[in-house]
Amino acid sequence: MLVGNTGGIFGEGRWSLKQRFSVAIGTAILVALVTMYGVRLMGKAATFHFLERNHMELALRIDAALNRVEQAARNAGDTHIDTISGQLGEARQLAVRADNEVFGFEQQLLRLLGFGPLIDLPQKDIADVDGMLAIISASPTRSGPMPVELAQQLRPGMDAMMENSMAFAPLTADAASFIKISVFAVSALCSLLLVATAFALRRRTLGPLAIAIEAAERVASGDLTGHMKVVGRDEAAALMNALHNMNESLSRLVNDARQDSGLIAESASTVRQQSEAGSDKVRYQSDAVAAISSTIEELATSIASVADRADEVRNLSDESLAVSRDGWRNMELRRRKHSCATPARFPH
Template identity: 30%
Template sequence: MNQLKISTRLAVAFAVMVLLLATLGAVSLVRSANQRTELKEVIDVRLQIIKSLGVLNDGVNEQAIQVRNLAIFTKESIVKSATSQISASAAEIDAQYKTLNELLVSDKGKELLTRMQQRRADFLKLRDQYLALLQQGQRDEGLKLLEEQLRPAQRAYMAAIDEQMEFQSLKTADAGARAEAAAAALQRDVLIAGALAIGIAIFLAVSIIRSITRPLAQAVEAADRVASGDLSGQIVVQSKDETGHLLSALQRMQQSLVNTVSTVRSNAEGVASASAQIASGNNDLSARTEQQASALEETAASMEELGSTVRQNADNARAANQLAVSASTVAVQGGDVVAEVVETMKGINASSNKIADIISVIDGIAFQTNILALNAAVEAARAGEQGRGFAVVAGEVRNLAGRSAEAAKEIKALITASVERVEQGTALVDKAGATMTEVVSAIRRVTDIMGEISAASSEQSAGVGQVGEAVTQMDQATQQNAALVEEMAAAASALNAQAGELVNAVAVFKLDASSTNSSYSQNRSTAAPARTPMAAPSYKAPARSTSLGSSAKSGSKPTASLAAPKASSAAPAAAAKAAAPSPAPAPKAGGSDDDWESF
């Protein structure tokens, strides 16, 4: 049973108890059912049969009495009363016979009932003959029949009824005995089943209690032994239940404590030696940290000077950028004026061309006017004296036409020369507009470059400021590291003292010699390399960088290189995490004091 779980054992115990209770209940139900059956037979059958037989007996006696009354009394009222009582008694007897026919099931009972019916038939036959003789007035014959035949038939009938009653009394007694036996069996079975259930329950309870308390007592004893510092005892696990799991856990705990105590005991001396070396290394590290702090102070001062220079350059770059923007604005305005002049010259050229066309039209008109004047003079000459005045007018018109033609030719020549000069001026203005466009484009490029230089100078100034802040923070961190190193030196000294106390404290535990030796040798082999300090590179003073100035002089955009300080504000922490070496075997114990610089 110790191989079963406690829950399984309890479940089995309760299942057995439930089974026993169910068996006890079933036995009680069966026995009580038998008892009820026997009692029902006694009450519903036997007592009813006896009652019916008693009614039959009373009826037969009643008929015998009334038959004698008829023989004694002759008064009509008495005769009628006796006759009616005989009829009523006969009807009641018939009803009782029907009941008996239904209730009697045994062979002997039916046989006795048949005999009763036969004796009754004989009695009724003689009774009817007797009554008939009395009705006929033959009283003497009736009395003779009564004495000689009817009384013996009545006795025989009564004897049959008594025999049936005696038999039924025996059957009733037998049924009562069976009911009493069923009650006794019920009581006996209940007592036996109850005693068996109690015995099994006690057995299961004792078994389960022992199977739980014994391992628990063993576990308590082991725990007390471990609490007192004795780890040399053995815990034996003999079961697979929860208590066995508990003992297994205690066994594993004791073994873990053995390993832990062995490890602590074997490493306590190493901790003491290592703490002394750590204290010495911390002192050296404190001195070198102070040197680094002074170097960082000098670097911070240099960074402040460089920051002021860069800020001055940024201010000059912003002023130059503003001038370049102003020049760009003036150049753009000049370009716009030149463009307007070009458009005006184009308009003048177009107007000159139109004037030339108009002068050509005027020249044509003058030519036609001259021809018309010539034709008018010819016609006036043909007219003679009548056309002399008209000829004079025609001559004048011809002179005016000639002068108009000469003037139109001169104007046309002037307009042509003006158009040529306007075309030359337009070409020169176009060249001036193209030149102004190139000048505006160049000034814009200069403005963009000056803007980039200004932005780069601003970013340089911000970057130098951030570098200065970073150096200041490094200086503060270095000062704090120096203080921490001093505290670590004090802590290492305290650790050395506590290691000695730890050795004394672990000495309380008692261990097996085999486990002590094996654990000590294993932990000595694994703990020895930890005593050697780690190597680190030697300290170098920081040098001033000129990359900021060179980047400003180069033609490339400095945005990317100068934006780096903004993102590198968290670089020291990330670099510290990335540079932190993972635990690895240290070099041999012969290193110098410089090995502690990377602590």
């Protein structure tokens, strides 16, 4: 007995092959999307590292320049206000880019995951840099070497900028590590789901088809004794059910043919017996016809002989009649002669 079960991970035959393939394709698309999004997040993490390092480099350069001005170092005159303003502008651009690097829903997700400071730091840094640029814009001296008073006014903002940069580095490293682990974990889970879906689809599709092929080969070899127990209501189950019905129909057809062949054999035997009996009767009738033919021939011979004798009798009769007529004529003549010779007598 062949048993075909089309259930399993997709339910006991409640899912059609079209639905199963749709689930498999959907799973593959989901895995591809998750992988692509994971690659995007890892790319964003690398971008955050790049922005953090560049921001740290600018912050260190600006801090070193302000330190030289504040300490009235020998080369403090090389620190120009325009240079500091340009570097602050670059730092602000890096902070703005970091703030706009991820989408709004991604920022909310990172906040839910505990990375709120990583999202807030770029905005805070933008505010600190804007404050220092505002101080420079409000300063009487907007170009040339930076005076000590301006450097001292910029120091609180610079310390805040350094603090932001120093805090951004570990937050970025933690977020990048978390994203990397999460991406690998989700990708592995999705890959396992895809493999499980493919395996289940292969099992629930190729398994019943293999049973159906085996059943078809048994029918082709003339073995109609097999029985298939179909479980499920999908296309594979419908195919196996059709093969089962075909097997049953062929079995009934063969049984009917055997019964009909038996009846035909009995009828042929009866016809043969009747034919033999008819042959005997024909043979007997042929002998009877031959005997009748012989009798008819003898009768014809006898009739011919009788006809010949009848002719002889008729000739003899004619001769006898002629003789009789001649004798009667002679007697009549004699009687007349005698009458003429005797005298007549008259009464008195």
